[in-house]
Amino acid sequence: MKYQVNPKFPGCSSLLAVIETEFDRSKCILQEGRNTIKKVQYKGTELVVKSFKKPHFINRIMYSFLRTSKAKRSYQYSLEIANFVPEAIAFIELHQNGLIANSYFICEHFDYDFTIRAPLTDNNYPEREAIYKAFAKFTFELHQQGILHRDYSPGNILIKQVGDRYIFKIIDLNRMDFKQLSFEDRMRNFAMLWASDADLNLIMLEYAKLAEFEPSKCQQLAQFYNHKNKRIKNFKKRLKGMPVND
Numbered sequence: 201m202k203y204q205v206n207p208k209f210p211g212c213s214s215l216l217a218v219i220e221t222e223f224d225r226s227k228c229i230l231q232e233g234r235n236t237i238k239k240v241q242y243k244g245t246e247l248v249v250k251s252f253k254k255p256h257f258i259n260r261i262m263y264s265f266l267r268t269s270k271a272k273r274s275y276q277y278s279l280e281i282a283n284f285v286p287e288a289i290a291f292i293e294l295h296q297n298g299l300i301a302n303s304y305f306i307c308e309h310f311d312y313d314f315t316i317r318a319p320l321t322d323n324n325y326p327e328r329e330a331i332y333k334a335f336a337k338f339t340f341e342l343h344q345q346g347i348l349h350r351d352y353s354p355g356n357i358l359i360k361q362v363g364d365r366y367i368f369k370i371i372d373l374n375r376m377d378f379k380q381l382s383f384e385d386r387m388r389n390f391a392m393l394w395a396s397d398a399d400l401n402l403i404m405l406e407y408a409k410l411a412e413f414e415p416s417k418c419q420q421l422a423q424f425y426n427h428k429n430k431r432i433k434n435f436k437k438r439l440k441g442m443p444v445n446d
């Protein structure tokens with residue numbers, strides 16, 4: 201077993217030995233797909249545990265000797281950008297015959313009210329413009345800190361409303377880049393939102409104000425990447441015979 205526990209959560213060290221049973225015991229599934237995410241109550245704290253699928257043989261070798269596992273990356277990146285994410289608690293890698301098998305990333309449960317998907321998919325969602333302004337500001341702050349989330353898709357952007365303020369947290373952190381961001385990097389980062397042209401224009405208008413960029417240039421380039429992403433995804437869907445919706 202390889203692991204690290206955030207020193208702020210000493211009570212969670214004992215979870216390491218029982219992680220598999222605690223995870224299996226929890227009935228509160230937040231998402232099930234490639235990976236499984238569950239809410240787990242442990243010593244009075246609500247935790248989110250993400251269980252990463254056991255990689256196939258080649259990747260088991262890669263992740264054991266050459267690359268950092270997704271669980272460990274999620275943990276390390278979370279600590280680096282602590283203000284922007286639910287607080288990291290631990291990562292655990294279980295090894296069999298010297299190769300990584302199951303791995304877990306544990307963080308605090310963020311009691312969010314909605315994800316950015318809600319206003320993006322519902323034209324009547326309350327306070328959409330205020331949410332988009334706050335979202336543009338949050339994204340601008342990430343970018344200014346040199347943080348590029350490479351899976352900046354709606355389900356990974358959690359939002360809690362407190363009075364008339366919005367608190368944002370990003371999750372799904374195993375694909376991040378830390379670098380000084382170019383104008384292209386910044387504009388391309390909005391492409392996975394699957395926003396309508398009108399919504400993206402609102403977001404980019406606010407972003408341009410904060411960054412002191414030319415609004416029309418931001419809107420044009422963000423739309424270019426947005427349309428390109430939709431074309432590629434829709435092409436793949438058509439190949440698979442799936443319906444397309446935009």
Ligand SMILES: Nc1ncnc2c1ncn2[C@@H]1O[C@H](COP(=O)(O)OP(=O)(O)OP(=O)(O)O)[C@@H](O)[C@H]1O
Nearest residue numbers: 230231234235237248286307308309310355371372
């Ligand atoms: N810390 C958290 N607090 C509250 N809810 C969370 C937290 N982490 C994850 N969730 C919930 O679980 C969902 C999925 O999480 P996550 O994005 O990490 O997994 P995923 O999308 O299945 O991962 P992948 O894209 O790697 O398959 C989120 O949309 C959210 O509803």
Ligand SMILES: [Mg+2]
Nearest residue numbers: 355356371372
């Ligand atoms: Mg996700």
